[in-house]
Amino acid sequence: MTTNTTNTQQTTATADSHAGAAPAGTGYAPEHPARLNPAALAPEVYKAMVRLDAAANQGLDPVLVELVKIRCSQLNHCAFCLDMHSKDALAAGESVERIVQLSAWRESRHFYTEKEAAALELAEAVTLLTEGFVPDEVYELAAKHFEEAELAHLISSVIVINAWNRFAVTCRSVPGHYTPGQFKGHNA
Template identity: 50%
Template sequence: MKERMNYRSANPEALQAMLKLEAYMKSSGIDATLYELIKIRASQLNGCAFCLDMHTKDLRAMGESEQRIYLLSAWREAPFYTEAERAALELTEAVTRIADAGLPQDVYDKVLLHFNESQFVTLIMAINTINCWNRIAISTGVVPGSYEPAKR
């Protein structure tokens, strides 16, 4: 893969808008591990190699087990995720693929068993944020491999 353009320098204002959205997400109260799981699962579905590289590194740097990172694409068959995480992952899949079937009522109902309405909106914003980053990275050809997580 070859980078098509450096979107950061091509349109700094667009980058700033995305960074503001990301800053909102970090201040939203969403659990940091859950946010990374959402980022990875959406990036798997979208095929965003750069974001997969980035967010698996971030989650690993946060102390997450290799097992939970490796098995995320098969979360339904793996017993290593909480019921709340499962609900959020199912929501991530439905919203990322929203054109396929919208948001099924049973998925909505499962999410509300674990999250209140405000948290539901936060989850939707988290899913939308990573889907936007995925589309930017894929469209501009951001090459994976150079990202290093911040030292904790």
């Protein structure tokens, strides 16, 4: 989930147009309903998250931010955020190939710059905090590629997408209905 996401609109649109079921005769599993809509039920928390997300991403390359958000969402198994950030990355000019390779970026390192690889490694360490904290060498590598303020924003961006992932996974936000830029200009 990002700054421009409104679960209220997404949940309402999903309920109205799909009613929790895949089109008849497709052979696909039925679409699960969302458990609840935190944007509607805790609007001040949601608005604060939107503002925090916007602040976290300031000064960072938008495509890099999308790559990091996709990778964190993969690790957290957040289908809603994977759908959103993959679409946003494509709309921002990212290639399908680089998005597809993110789950195995270490084996396909040649698709990414050293700076992107350092950001992805740091994002993984922060996301998987209980698997060894954030090793000094991972932090130091990122610090070689990012100025201190930029690094602080990158870490903040990783923390915020992890929070959004937890909202979306817990609330079972429904993937597949997001359109790039769908909520641009939405005031929080």
